[in-house]
Amino acid sequence: MNSSDLQLPTSHPPLARSLGFWEATAINITQIVGAGVFATIPLILGVLPAAYALLAWLVAGVLILADSMIWGELGAALPAAGGSYHYLLESYGRSRWGRLMSFLFVWQILISGPLEIGSGLVAAAQFSTAIDPDYEEFDKKQTQEIKVEIADGKEIGAAFGPSRLFGFALGVLILVLLYRRVTTLGQLSLVFLLGVLGTIVWVLIEGAIHFDPSLAFDTSLSDTERPAHFSLALGAGMAFAIYSYFGYYNICYLGGEVRNPARTIPRSILVSSLAVVVLFTLVHLAIVGVVPWREALPKPVSDNLTAEFMKRVEGQWAAVAVTVCLVGSCFASAFSGMLGYSRVPYAAAREGHFFNWFGSVHPRHQIPHRALLLIGVMVLFWSFFNLDTIITALIVTRILEQFVAQVFAVILLRNLQPNRPRPWRMWLYPLPCLIALFGWLFVYVTTGQLFILIGASTLAMGIVVFLIWTKRRGDWPFAVRRGDD
16 A cells, blocks of 8 residues: 555545435434344343343443434534544544544444444345245255354354345345435435334234233243353343444434434434334334243244244244345345445545545445445455354444444543534433443453454454554654644
């Protein structure tokens, strides 16, 4: 990489501000729902059994509601493409520590972002096999798997077969659909939102009609079923719930394309966060109020628990119908995720912190088309991997470089730049910061030594790469000091 690669692009048109409140909220919620809540209920029950699993949704919900206020204040004060990239760069100092913090964010998001979106395509492939028993059998016979053990009972693997090719094809279709003006993308997000909410409403109605409180609130556990360490089990369950909640901040990555961002961004984040906490808790109750939690754990039920739920209340036709809806929900989530994360390398390139080529804006569609292609290709690559254990690694990778860093970012910005306009301020400051900091660190330390090591290693590798890169360029911390920010 040489200095010419990193010159600021000056000839590209600006991004168009075309997204209003409803489009912003739709982009957030469609990414949040996806496969998350439907795929993680069995995973949460596996670590936090019986009715105690509800605590994972509720405690994680408190965490993201506090964190959403941090996102809201930063997003209203610094509405630009790339979201966290700009928040960290500005809060920690544009010419010194902010360069390191923003680099570390881009470093991890180029891995964790495509992993998150790719997991939706994997879930769509997994759900699709429930549509037809013959197709399920054909897929099983034709699929080849490669697994590598990374710890006792934990594996990372890849699979190649008809269903995975289906998920790959969905990713290609999403990439094609995203290659158009953001106004059209906002309208597509509204359509997807209606489909996503329709699936949830159907589950909630069926759950309410057939609800059995004795199943939903069952707390009976044998000695072998009881978690040895409740705090560790709660942390593990929260990690899966947080994975399901991911996306409540997605509009921040599109801050440069939002109308009236000072008002739109915080409102859309808070509404999205509160809505999904309530909806996901109710979805969990609806499903375990019909399917006993012990019966939700073994395969193949756990692969598509929602289809099993529908089969029991309405029959096979409902299982097929809800499976189609789930695939559509995964598609909508991946659509919103790829839309948001593509703005991160674009924003870094525009600031001179990434290859200049990715700072290009399409002259007709006015979208960062090259950055979109980069994220899209990486998503397609991860769509062949089995991401069961990667979910936790994905969350741990982000906690330090993004979520904890932003807790301190909002505090630094208030103290170091007191005169900066703040169109929206979080309520009860600094309480949300304290709740978010404690919550994120609790999840981090309860994920286990393997995942803590993964998170710390990712951080250390990012710092090493940053130092090598800045040394070659002669930038801070190797440049001659010319004064503080």
